Amino acid sequence: MNLAIIGTGYVGLTTGTCFAEVGHNVICVDNDREKVEKLKNGYMPIYEPELEDMILSNVSAGKLSFTTDLAVAVHECEIIFIAVPTPPHADGSVDLSYIEAVSHEIADALRPEHGYRIIVDKSTVPVSTGSKVSEVIRRYAACDVKVDVVSNPEFLREGSAVKDLMNPDRIVIGANSQRAMDLMKRVYQPFSAPIVEVDLSSAELIKHAANSFLALKISYINAVAAVCEKAGADVELVAQGIGMDKRISRHFLNAGLGYGGSCFPKDVKGFINIADQLGAPMYLLKEVEQINARQIERFLDRIREKMWVLRNKRIAVWGIAFKQNTDDVRESVAVKLIRRLAEEGAIVTAYDPKAAETGARALEGVSVTICSDMYECVRDAEVLVVATEWRQFATANLVKVRELMHLPIIFDGRNILHGENAVHAGFEYHSVGRKSLYPER
Ligand code: UGA
Numbered sequence: 001m002n003l004a005i006i007g008t009g010y011v012g013l014t015t016g017t018c019f020a021e022v023g024h025n026v027i028c029v030d031n032d033r034e035k036v037e038k039l040k041n042g043y044m045p046i047y048e049p050e051l052e053d054m055i056l057s058n059v060s061a062g063k064l065s066f067t068t069d070l071a072v073a074v075h076e077c078e079i080i081f082i083a084v085p086t087p088p089h090a091d092g093s094v095d096l097s098y099i100e101a102v103s104h105e106i107a108d109a110l111r112p113e114h115g116y117r118i119i120v121d122k123s124t125v126p127v128s129t130g131s132k133v134s135e136v137i138r139r140y141a142a143c144d145v146k147v148d149v150v151s152n153p154e155f156l157r158e159g160s161a162v163k164d165l166m167n168p169d170r171i172v173i174g175a176n177s178q179r180a181m182d183l184m185k186r187v188y189q190p191f192s193a194p195i196v197e198v199d200l201s202s203a204e205l206i207k208h209a210a211n212s213f214l215a216l217k218i219s220y221i222n223a224v225a226a227v228c229e230k231a232g233a234d235v236e237l238v239a240q241g242i243g244m245d246k247r248i249s250r251h252f253l254n255a256g257l258g259y260g261g262s263c264f265p266k267d268v269k270g271f272i273n274i275a276d277q278l279g280a281p282m283y284l285l286k287e288v289e290q291i292n293a294r295q296i297e298r299f300l301d302r303i304r305e306k307m308w309v310l311r312n313k314r315i316a317v318w319g320i321a322f323k324q325n326t327d328d329v330r331e332s333v334a335v336k337l338i339r340r341l342a343e344e345g346a347i348v349t350a351y352d353p354k355a356a357e358t359g360a361r362a363l364e365g366v367s368v369t370i371c372s373d374m375y376e377c378v379r380d381a382e383v384l385v386v387a388t389e390w391r392q393f394a395t396a397n398l399v400k401v402r403e404l405m406h407l408p409i410i411f412d413g414r415n416i417l418h419g420e421n422a423v424h425a426g427f428e429y430h431s432v433g434r435k436s437l438y439p440e441r
Helices: 010-021 033-040 051-060 070-076 097-109 129-140 161-166 178-187 200-231 235-243 264-277 283-307 333-343 356-362 374-378 398-404 419-424
Strands: 002-006 025-029 064-067 079-082 117-121 147-151 171-175 195-198 314-318 347-351 368-371 383-386 409-412 428-430
Touching: 002 010, 002 070, 010 025, 010 051, 010 064, 010 079, 010 161, 025 070, 033 064, 051 064, 051 161, 070 097, 079 097, 079 178, 097 117, 097 129, 117 129, 117 178, 129 147, 129 200, 147 178, 147 200, 171 178, 171 200, 178 195, 195 200, 200 235, 200 264, 200 283, 264 283, 283 333, 283 383, 283 409, 314 333, 314 374, 333 347, 347 374, 356 368, 368 374, 374 398, 398 419, 409 419, 419 428
Parallel strands: 002 025, 002 079, 025 064, 079 117, 117 147, 171 195, 314 347, 314 383, 347 368, 383 409, 409 428
Antiparallel strands: 147 171
16 A cells, blocks of 8 residues: 655654554654655664654565655555654643644645545644544535544554554544545554454544553552652562553653653653643552652662762763664653753763663753763762663673772662672662662671
């Protein structure tokens, strides 16, 4: 099938590439000329495992192409996916201006000879956006082409986007027309995943409700972690114990510094906002946000409690990205932490395997030295803070780290180091929701 994807961000680029991989002909459209040129020349705008090879092979097989010309894509493709950003406004509502602009452009590009078209919303949007897109098309289309609008939310995670797309738990298709539903099911035929067939509004709500529920799980375990710290219990054991109940599951019960990234903070806010607008306020999610905001404060308090004044303390931070396996630093808790430490006058060094460049941009004007080696980063440090859950931090040579550091103190904000190993290497080991461990004197 011929598919157009408008927007080559994380969702658009990986979705388009995976569609090409399973045999569709895909045209990816972006209005950023420079980005499109780079993609045409095999240069990746983002780091995402497995993506580069898949793009290169599908481009050379003629299944995947890039253009800035939206009209050509509308002309050639019966199904047009919208995957443009939906950033938050200051009040938490979702900025839908990119969706509106693209819908308008699609309407302008429709021609009588095109026949039937499906416009699919892939971006995360508040409920009822689909009907607004339909209105825009009706209002601006210069001819009478039959168009259906569909919601097909994406559930991929950055860092495992290709894997998630190729092996989804489920595919949600929200359509108010059987013709659109049948064609959408053909798009997803090559994927062996159950298809959830629902109406347009339910599909839009599924995405907001799913992300908010995952954020809620994280805040729940972080709130439990705070109790564990006071009670002398171990949040990892608690998570294991409750997670073995299939009704709860162990996934997304990792206590830490809280959730970040371009999705959860924005989507929780967006869901709160639309629920307020609809007169069905989600007070529960306001608490989820507050727990998340408190998590970094609690962690900073514990560092201060240990180190007293942070001014002129040498603090090394491992991790800048908002999570492992990505170079994305949007709403990264690690970035917030680095900024806060620097503001308090600490001498901060930071290291991230992939997010050095993006991190340097996000931290412009902040007094921090970004290192290109994780061991160099800890040289002469008095505290090592682990802020992102990269695997290579979990497997670090802690004896070497100890030799390089000035004082043997670790604050593990992601509970990924092996506490006993840290103690054997001579460290005091502080983590989230667990007792601190100290070497024998
Ligand atoms: C999230 C969802 O997991 C995807 O299903 C969804 O498609 C995506 O948002 C989206 O809406 O586009 P993503 O933001 O890429 O994916 O990353 P996650 O793996 O969900 O992690 C989000 C944040 O939660 C990270 O900061 C991570 O460190 C944190 N986290 C995650 C925890 O603190 N504890 C956990 O147990 C899991």
